[in-house]
Amino acid sequence: MQALASDAEAAWAAALTYGDLPRDIRETWLDALDADVPTLGVPPVAIYAPLLGVEGDEELRLRIVRAMGPLEGDCPWRAWLGETSAAAPDDRSACTIVLVRSLYLHFVELLICRVGSGDELHSVTHEPLSDGRSFTDGAEIDGAPYGGGTLRHVPLDDAVEVLAHAIVAHRRQGHPVPDVMTKFVDLFTFRG
Structure with missing residues (x-):
């Protein structure tokens, strides 16, 4: 075990x-x-x-x-935001939000969300267990370079705000929120 x-x-x-x-x-x-x-x-x-x-x-x-039990550190989440090089399904530009939650040693949990130019969600990918050592400059996640490319580290609150706007826009267009998002409702609690 x-x-x-x-x-x-x-x-x-x-x-x-x-x-x-x-x-x-x-x-x-x-x-x-x-x-x-x-x-x-x-x-x-x-x-x-x-x-x-x-x-x-x-x-x-x-x-x-x-x-x-408690996770290490005060805030186990880190966030990246950037323009993707891959076209969205309807050929509109898209933003990628990558949320990385430290779990233990080099294990991380990933939430990768693509947002269209109309602020709606294009895709949500959840990887409950991933190797965090893959996060280095030049690595690619969902078509967006990580680190030194167009994807940049941002404060968690900034990324969550973009994601919250995308969820609202998605709902206004009559689309259901992806089920996986219910696992991350704690991200949207007031931290001020």
Whole structure:
């Protein structure tokens, strides 16, 4: 089980297996983790974070969040914003918002949102467990260069404001908000 704390592929495979199980079996899995994790000598977030990415049941999600304990640092989210080089589906220019949440060691959670020139959402991609070491100057995420290119690091509040406007514009056009966004409602709470 300790390999789950250091091997992203093993952690993601376990999470996918967990996500495919019936609810009662997922509860049993969490019961077993509650007993085993304190004996492993690794931070609980290393074991529970991948499960959080696949758990859709709100009661079980809350249980996992409690079991993870506090994350390192005051604000585990970092944000990037920029123009994409890839055309949006309707050939209008698009903005890309990349939110990166530090989980444990080099593991991160990604939320990548493409916004059209009319401020509506074009796509939302959620990667619950990714290798944060891939974030270097010149790397590409969703068609936008990271770091030294057109995608630039911005304060989290600035990126969340752009995303909030995109969600409102998306809803005004009669489109439903992508389900994955419900997992990130905490980003939109007042932090002033």
